[in-house]
Amino acid sequence: MASPITNYQCPACTGPLHFSESTGRLECDYCGSSFTVEEVEALFAEKNEKARISAEAEQAETSSRDESWDMGMEENGWGADAEGMKAYTCPSCGAELICDETTAATSCPYCGNPTILPGQFAGGKKPDLIIPFKLDKAAAIAALKKHYRKKPLLPRAFAAANHIQEIQGIYVPFWLFDATVDANVHFKATISHEHTTAKEIITETDHFNVFREGSVSMSRVPVDGSSKMPDAHMDAIEPFDYSGLVPFSLGYLPGFLADKYDVTMEECAKRADLRCQNTAVEEMRKTVVGYQTCTVCQKSFKMHRGEVKYALLPVWMLHTKWNGKDFLFAMNGQTGKLIGDLPISWGKFCGLVGGIFLAAFILLCMFGF
Amino acid sequence: MKKRIAAFWLLLCILVFSLTVPAIAASDDSEAELDYVTDIAGILTDEELDTLESEAASISAAYACSTYILVLDNYRLYTDSDSTFNFCMETYEKYNLGWGADKDGILLMLSKANRDYYLIIHGDGAGYAFTEGGRDQMQDRFLTYFGRDDYYGGFRKYLSECRSCLQAAAEGKPIDPFTKKDMEKLVFFCLAPSLLLAAVVGYLLYRPMRTAVKQSSAGSYIVPGSTELRQRADQFSHRTVRRRPRQSDSEGSSGRSYDSSGSYSGSGGKF
Numbered sequence A: 001m002a003s004p005i006t007n008y009q010c011p012a013c014t015g016p017l018h019f020s021e022s023t024g025r026l027e028c029d030y031c032g033s034s035f036t037v038e039e040v041e042a043l044f045a046e047k048n049e050k051a052r053i054s055a056e057a058e059q060a061e062t063s064s065r066d067e068s069w070d071m072g073m074e075e076n077g078w079g080a081d082a083e084g085m086k087a088y089t090c091p092s093c094g095a096e097l098i099c100d101e102t103t104a105a106t107s108c109p110y111c112g113n114p115t116i117l118p119g120q121f122a123g124g125k126k127p128d129l130i131i132p133f134k135l136d137k138a139a140a141i142a143a144l145k146k147h148y149r150k151k152p153l154l155p156r157a158f159a160a161a162n163h164i165q166e167i168q169g170i171y172v173p174f175w176l177f178d179a180t181v182d183a184n185v186h187f188k189a190t191i192s193h194e195h196t197t198a199k200e201i202i203t204e205t206d207h208f209n210v211f212r213e214g215s216v217s218m219s220r221v222p223v224d225g226s227s228k229m230p231d232a233h234m235d236a237i238e239p240f241d242y243s244g245l246v247p248f249s250l251g252y253l254p255g256f257l258a259d260k261y262d263v264t265m266e267e268c269a270k271r272a273d274l275r276c277q278n279t280a281v282e283e284m285r286k287t288v289v290g291y292q293t294c295t296v297c298q299k300s301f302k303m304h305r306g307e308v309k310y311a312l313l314p315v316w317m318l319h320t321k322w323n324g325k326d327f328l329f330a331m332n333g334q335t336g337k338l339i340g341d342l343p344i345s346w347g348k349f350c351g352l353v354g355g356i357f358l359a360a361f362i363l364l365c366m367f368g369f
Numbered sequence B: 001m002k003k004r005i006a007a008f009w010l011l012l013c014i015l016v017f018s019l020t021v022p023a024i025a026a027s028d029d030s031e032a033e034l035d036y037v038t039d040i041a042g043i044l045t046d047e048e049l050d051t052l053e054s055e056a057a058s059i060s061a062a063y064a065c066s067t068y069i070l071v072l073d074n075y076r077l078y079t080d081s082d083s084t085f086n087f088c089m090e091t092y093e094k095y096n097l098g099w100g101a102d103k104d105g106i107l108l109m110l111s112k113a114n115r116d117y118y119l120i121i122h123g124d125g126a127g128y129a130f131t132e133g134g135r136d137q138m139q140d141r142f143l144t145y146f147g148r149d150d151y152y153g154g155f156r157k158y159l160s161e162c163r164s165c166l167q168a169a170a171e172g173k174p175i176d177p178f179t180k181k182d183m184e185k186l187v188f189f190c191l192a193p194s195l196l197l198a199a200v201v202g203y204l205l206y207r208p209m210r211t212a213v214k215q216s217s218a219g220s221y222i223v224p225g226s227t228e229l230r231q232r233a234d235q236f237s238h239r240t241v242r243r244r245p246r247q248s249d250s251e252g253s254s255g256r257s258y259d260s261s262g263s264y265s266g267s268g269g270k271f
Helices: A037-068 A137-148 A156-161 A231-236 A265-286 A346-368 B002-025 B046-063 B084-094 B124-129 B132-147 B151-170 B180-209
Strands: A017-019 A026-028 A085-089 A096-100 A103-107 A114-116 A164-196 A200-224 A257-259 A293-322 A325-332 B037-039 B066-072 B105-111 B116-122 B228-245 B256-258 B264-270
Touching: A137 A164, A137 A293, A137 A325, A156 A293, A164 A265, A200 A231, A200 A265, A200 A293, A231 A325, A265 A293, A346 B180, B037 B046, B046 B066, B046 B151, B066 B151, B084 B105, B084 B116, B084 B264, B105 B151, B116 B124, B116 B132, B124 B151, B132 B151, B132 B180, B132 B264
Parallel strands: A164 A257, B037 B066, B066 B105
Antiparallel strands: A017 A026, A085 A096, A103 A114, A103 A257, A164 A200, A164 A293, A200 B228, A293 A325, B105 B116, B116 B264, B256 B264
16 A cells, blocks of 8 residues: 655655755755756656545545444544544654645654655645745744844843753645625814813814725735744734745755644635724725824624635744743745844843833922923 | 201211101001901901901911901902902002011902902911911811801911910021821822833833733734725714813912012912
8 A cells, every 4th residue: 555655755865855945946965956846746646646546545444444344443442632633654764754634744753754744635625835944944033133132121041051952844835815895984173273262272173974985905814824824923924025925836845844724614704704894994094084083883784795715824833941931923035024022131121111101200209390 | 067067966866767657567567458367347246356356466476477367258349350369469569468587478368259268478477387287277177167157266266376376486497397288289290100110111111021922803804905884874863061170370280370570379279
């Protein structure tokens, strides 16, 4: 039976191939050969198809076995721990790889070979598009160091002693939604005038009911389809440059982790709808001009939902530990935007803010009191 | 020669007399054209008036600082100015009030109809005795009487406070407590701006430490030129008017005033 794993090997020396961010080609570390994604895809098309069929056959076999026989897995095996996990054999060194059932690309922890699990995309929607990695690991590390700079509240020990525990280039599954929103928005707006008489200061405020009806179209609003990825991190590294989107190919995956979506398009659509609606309100608000205050008091929407694409987008995830706490950073693998919450030295915070307060208070007391 | 000597002595005597008479005349407040206590509004009985007058005279003589009370129906009937400070200053000048050459004195003016009061101080000696803190404390104390229309009680309190201030000044320790007004000033002009500045700086320092934030909108993904406004309506609903009393130009936010020469200072308000 064919292995459900594809290991892209160099046609020249059989060494492992990995995708290079700088050249956009698959390169061999051993003989230095490089190939385009299309060339490698053509070479390994047959192997991938076999891997997919093998995966489906294995799945079918497992299903029929489960229906026919009670294997007593819960008593003898991994029980609940085995749920959501899959085991593969590395075609390079023979080691057993235990992966999350959504993992579509990984590396063998024993021999380091980049490994593709094309069968993972079987039975689910295959990604339509992918943005290949443009920035490498070194860029991610440099961006993290830059992220530490000019942060007076960052504990000195964190920046000095910080060692990145883990750094992974991950193709994160995203749903990209097209939508047009028809919005009806009612605002309350005011204009105030002040004039003075000999005895009084009179403030006259004119109140207005403002109504706007219009529509806004949005293209490829991204919502991450991986429950493992924190939404805040994935949102904060936006936007991606969609001019870099290309049709999906397994050839882009070697050397990186890749996940299959585990949050359905229907679930993600709720967040996309909300973001589109908020954007429509913001656009209508921009047309309310000439007022001093403006607040939304009523809004209604009609969504015209368009095409939804499934795409893998490149993200570098960096993980570090400090004082027993985990700190997770994410960098857009295309644009280099890096985000992540940093630890705060509350002693420094109190010192700086308290110092500024005291200095300002003393100066004001000296000159104004 | 004898005639010349006699003429010289005569000239010297005239010179000395001409110099000493004004000095003698200015050594008290006998030139003032108002009593210490003047009640045009008629809110005090004769007996009360006499008591207050003798008390004020006693204080004035004891500390060489004239202490006046002026009660009017409505001060606006006597002046074109809207400012109580200007009116008190005019009155002080017009009636030649104050003790000695420096015209040291304190005048409490009360305008009954519009419930205005004003306390004006003139002269370096009075300025030394009646500090801003001392005046604020004095006002807080006598205003509680005026607030309940106990004018006689209020004036008695005013005079006793004047005596205390002058006595303290005579001992070289003028009363200058940290008053409620000082506290308000400290809070509004020093504490609040300092706190605000510290909060803004704190936020600016904190903000870049928290960059993993969920997006609530999708402005980056708007199709260029797709925003279409189909209907717009801006309808006037109603007007609201808010009126606040205006402080006169010569009064600061604390209600304190100073004239341009610096010889007068005062504070007042409503009771």
